[in-house]
Amino acid sequence: MNAATTRRPTLLLALIALAALYTWWFLDDKHWLATQLVFTGPPLLLAVALRLGWRLAPFWSGVCALGWFSHGVMSAWSHPETARLAWVEILLSLLVIGLASLPGLRARFGKKRP
Numbered sequence: 001m002n003a004a005t006t007r008r009p010t011l012l013l014a015l016i017a018l019a020a021l022y023t024w025w026f027l028d029d030k031h032w033l034a035t036q037l038v039f040t041g042p043p044l045l046l047a048v049a050l051r052l053g054w055r056l057a058p059f060w061s062g063v064c065a066l067g068w069f070s071h072g073v074m075s076a077w078s079h080p081e082t083a084r085l086a087w088v089e090i091l092l093s094l095l096v097i098g099l100a101s102l103p104g105l106r107a108r109f110g111k112k113r114p
Contacts, residue, residue: 011099015047062100068093
């Protein structure tokens with residue numbers, strides 16, 4: 001079993017967990033549809049793309065996760081009432097970034113083959 005086959009299911013679960021977090025977080029928002037399209041939509045679309053085998057899905061998951069990380073830090077800092085949700089968002093986005101970056105890190109810092 002290679003690294004890609006063990007990484008994809010974890011990345012898929014992290015994206016689904018982010019979508020579920022956003023669904024829960026913005027459930028009572030007065031702009032419910034907008035928040036679902038902006039926050040819940042991208043991780044769900046990336047999860048579907050990953051499941052369908054789109055080659056660039058891990059890359060774009062990592063790129064989007066940088067924005068999710070920034071949102072989580074901003075929310076944790078400025079909204080104490082949602083700080084716990086923001087910290088979960090931060091941790092999940094860091095997981096997505098790490099999983100998306102793992103092949104490049106292994107290529108750069110892994111053992112060199114002769």
